Amino acid sequence: MRPRVGVWLFGARGSVATTTVAGAAALTHGAPPAGVVTAGPAFSSAGLVPIEDLVFGGHDVTETPLAKQVERLVAGGVLPAGLDGLISAELAAAERNLVVLPIAPTQAEVIELMAADIRAFAERHSLERVVAINVASTEPPYEILYDDVGALRSALASGSPLPGSCVAALAAFEAGASFIDFTPSTSIRPQVIRDWAVERGLPFGGQDAKTGETLVKSVLAPMFTARALPVHAWSGTNLLGGGDGATLADPRAAESKNVSKERGLVDMLGPDVAGQVHIDYVDPLGDWKTAWDHILFSGFLGVRMTLQFTWQGCDSALAAPLVLDLARLSALALERGHVGPMPFLGFYFKDPVASTEHSLSTQYEALVAWATS
Amino acid sequence: MRPRVGVWLFGARGSVATTTVAGAAALTHGAPPAGVVTAGPAFSSAGLVPIEDLVFGGHDVTETPLAKQVERLVAGGVLPAGLDGLISAELAAAERNLVVLPIAPTQAEVIELMAADIRAFAERHSLERVVAINVASTEPPYEILYDDVGALRSALASGSPLPGSCVAALAAFEAGASFIDFTPSTSIRPQVIRDWAVERGLPFGGQDAKTGETLVKSVLAPMFTARALPVHAWSGTNLLGGGDGATLADPRAAESKNVSKERGLVDMLGPDVAGQVHIDYVDPLGDWKTAWDHILFSGFLGVRMTLQFTWQGCDSALAAPLVLDLARLSALALERGHVGPMPFLGFYFKDPVASTEHSLSTQYEALVAWATS
Amino acid sequence: MRPRVGVWLFGARGSVATTTVAGAAALTHGAPPAGVVTAGPAFSSAGLVPIEDLVFGGHDVTETPLAKQVERLVAGGVLPAGLDGLISAELAAAERNLVVLPIAPTQAEVIELMAADIRAFAERHSLERVVAINVASTEPPYEILYDDVGALRSALASGSPLPGSCVAALAAFEAGASFIDFTPSTSIRPQVIRDWAVERGLPFGGQDAKTGETLVKSVLAPMFTARALPVHAWSGTNLLGGGDGATLADPRAAESKNVSKERGLVDMLGPDVAGQVHIDYVDPLGDWKTAWDHILFSGFLGVRMTLQFTWQGCDSALAAPLVLDLARLSALALERGHVGPMPFLGFYFKDPVASTEHSLSTQYEALVAWATS
């Protein structure tokens, strides 16, 4: 029997995780892999683990059954009608691997309990390796006060100095798993967390998947640059409902998001571009997202011109195939013994770890080059 | 004194040509080179002729003074207020190099008269080389009945078997100039015209500059491909006034345009994408162009999503800096002794000669690689 | 038992008719009457027939079961999931009233057979009155060669001089039913058909329901007029799939549509507004329609400005509640003995019979005034 790869999801009952698990099941039933980049011919020689060899598990704070979440997503038009019936066996299998986030007096203990959950999962399914991916709700920014691993260990042993996303990352590392942050949360931002990963000889990547407005930005901004057209202002408004929208209605969580959304524009066009980005919670939009961007630029001799775009997408359906990609690519990195940041995954992120490259086409080339090297 | 380069424009009194001549003059007076791609650092080692060493001349059917055209473009907001006063000397100099298109019983004679005009221009200004660029109105498609140079020569000697754009190309070649078609006209499409260029040992390129809607398409289509998102329909409507709009209100001329506009989409996304492209003449828009595109695509498991964009630009102000680029790059090709098609200029065109690459970023890399090789 | 009203639909198995029948059933099960104008308080004193007292029947050329059409519309997101189960009894009842369009050597005989179908329906259900509404596919324009009722009768007795929509109208009149054309087909356009209705003492109305782009136009154009802002150009592109889209992909059918779409703009803003309207068939859009309009206007001292809008709607879901409105209002007109054209229904139509008023607010006031008079 072929060795299989475990995918451990933090936030395993959320819309992105549910769509990922349901979608992977649908693919094994013959659905076409739309949106799965690594299913394309450019990656055929990379030796990636087949999607049907991925085994899903994860932590969540809630206990809503996966099947119920699938039902909700079918009703909202995110998943196709009739899917729930087709994949009930796979959902039940994943359900058995979902664990409630443990509670303990110190975060050192929480990390150990979580790592034990991951190790038990790996043993139960005889997994060759496990890749962890954070798809939980976006946290507010968080200041970490420790800058070396030893000091942090002491603090963890006596209290709770870290936000949940950092705890999740450390639990993954303690269980020998790679870690990717699909969100803009703190997780692997602090140097001390990255040092911890390196100490354990593990790779990490992220952050904040680019699935909509920022994806479009990452091809339009290089277009202006390539054509030497000065951009004067770039303004954006994002309307979204659903759980993600509700989280981002909290201005502190939105701050994490905005910082990572705007980083690319500054890296691509410089700091002198006017304009703001808004994220509005519009509950009746449900799982759908609409973004409007207005770009003011000038042509020859200063003539002012504009480009506007409106993106209307379903975030979970855009995110889930990327989670599958990242699982397969992380497994390859683990297999190759890669340690530390994975800048070659920048193609997937608004705020790529250890990279200032934001042009989608350049990022794509780098990704293919690494995967097929 | 440094050897200078002649730029011979067919359609030398039109909006694009006028903006080019006026703009080059403005640059020598210190205007920033917005939109001039070859003014960027990526080209600094290419040894391109400085813009102030370009000398302009050309043919046109009308005799409206350049200064009057500049005045019209200032009133329409295409050129900045006050420019006409600043550059009157340069306009007068170019005016002296503009010649009315000759008339003669056979096209062989017309070609000879036109070539003589170009040679006289080169001698008058002691030009090292001349590059010719067609910026005249778009012609309807035209079927050429000759497939070898000899047969074509005979036909030219006894009649008028060619459309104007082919005559212009041949006149350029007879005068030892390179030729670039900025429009979708017939010019260098027929193999026999290309053979003629090769016989003369000259380079040629084109066709149909991508300045707006198609430019945006050439970064968005590769984005969908890179992300494995299937595109189901791509619909577009272009509204434009001005001379170009009036020409394209003729359905036969619009046909030339549509063919070259749609080629890229088919090459990039395949033939199964639904949707039409409209070009509407909206006289009150003047020199301004608005394009709206609607793209229907799907994500994971077939969920339908859309991207729309609206581009509002001034075509002449987008085209003119590209004409300067193409003049400089053609001069380099001539200098290097390049013969035949110039696929490395595909970055500039909707329907690139001898190339099926339409992704802007790939085209940009190919251009820089060639220029700096 | 209260007397009930029959609603006879031509095109009774199409998307609009199916959504109407299914929607009326859903309302009796408690769905809120979104989009049903006559359900509002402004009409409470009008004494309109309750929606639950409407009985549906009709002609169609196909025999696809209604239940199958409902299933298709549920899958396409036009009707809510689960509706089919809820309303199966009502669908079966309506199914029994659907008749295949009869065939006969002369149109006189066809009309008589169709009228007999309608009369049988009325008797079977003891209906107090029957209102007929044409929701069949749009026909190409058609030139009628007869201008008095007698001459037309002779021609019908010996052949087939009329398009289907006119035959439908005459069948309605022969059965004592009112007739409304929800489409831009010929039906009641010819004076001779209108004379026939008057001879029978019956009311008629239409044409071409305004459900999307034209609806928005009918409030925006009066806005420009009220604010004395000159409109220079109004351009529009409509993308639609589904059966309606396939029909309008035929340029001759599209011509009928365009004529009625553009009439309002000319009536509201005069003949000097530039711009075209396109209707594109985009099959993958299914039952959904997207319209983009671009309006170029000027403010004080000629400054050019623009307004653009994008409408994304589901035509059947917009049309069906209006069919219910028109059924109720026609029944009121019959009850009041109204004979001839019904200009007070202009609120619903792009090309209102016997009216040049296109401002939605003025039309609304006229409708309420008539209904409550």
Place this chain on the structure above:
Amino acid sequence: MRPRVGVWLFGARGSVATTTVAGAAALTHGAPPAGVVTAGPAFSSAGLVPIEDLVFGGHDVTETPLAKQVERLVAGGVLPAGLDGLISAELAAAERNLVVLPIAPTQAEVIELMAADIRAFAERHSLERVVAINVASTEPPYEILYDDVGALRSALASGSPLPGSCVAALAAFEAGASFIDFTPSTSIRPQVIRDWAVERGLPFGGQDAKTGETLVKSVLAPMFTARALPVHAWSGTNLLGGGDGATLADPRAAESKNVSKERGLVDMLGPDVAGQVHIDYVDPLGDWKTAWDHILFSGFLGVRMTLQFTWQGCDSALAAPLVLDLARLSALALERGHVGPMPFLGFYFKDPVASTEHSLSTQYEALVAWATS
């Protein structure tokens, strides 16, 4: 000689005021009155003062010459090229009537000095009556602590309890002028200020002219209502540069604007509509404003649909003709002896005094009815 009417502008050197004065002059030189509602035939019987009989004066805090402001607006494309030369006499005449805002230890004294300026203006030009209009920058919201005229008079005599807009209103009333607030500032919001106007027997009106996004809202919202289509969310983003943009970049001033922008939507559609309105200062847009609105509504049986619009306008060029309208209509109100609020001017305002009607068509009818009564 016909009696003339004085128009006293608070903020007399700003963009709106300058465009108003320059535009009125242009009209007397034959420019067509685009955007001047009262120039239409519906008002021909109202006996309004001709625009050439308006005499302009006003207060401002700056001393930048009007001619310089006109020059700036010509450069920005707000006023047509060449206008400055044509109307220099009129500009010089208005310049002589502009006064710097007086400074004094108490606001009672300031009011008296300002009123004296207005009275001197009226006498100098033998004006029959004076109408005052506030076109100064938007102030932050301001809480007035006095609720009767007597108490307010005492407070004014010993200090400065009022924001500038209230002081301006009182100065107008003390000089026997009517007062209209074109902005959302405090001015006539407090009951005590309104009581003061009534005590003096004068009319007042406002507030916050609807010139763009809100104008469009005031026809689209009634469209949804008339068609019984439930609106679930209405989101808007306004991008603007110029002085107005800079003022609204202050969140406190933006608050005044937002309150008055949102009032109409609530009055028209009820309080349950989700969505936010943003006002972003985008300096490079200059005097131009772009608004994008996204409306989520549902049709029959809950199907979700959307309407989006983008408005691109030049605020001053939209505002100035309305200032001329309001001057003429205020003069009529004064002539008729109207005292207190003028709800019949609601057509012009986002936040109409003494009215909850926001539908543009209903407001237009009310305006014409009053003017021609």
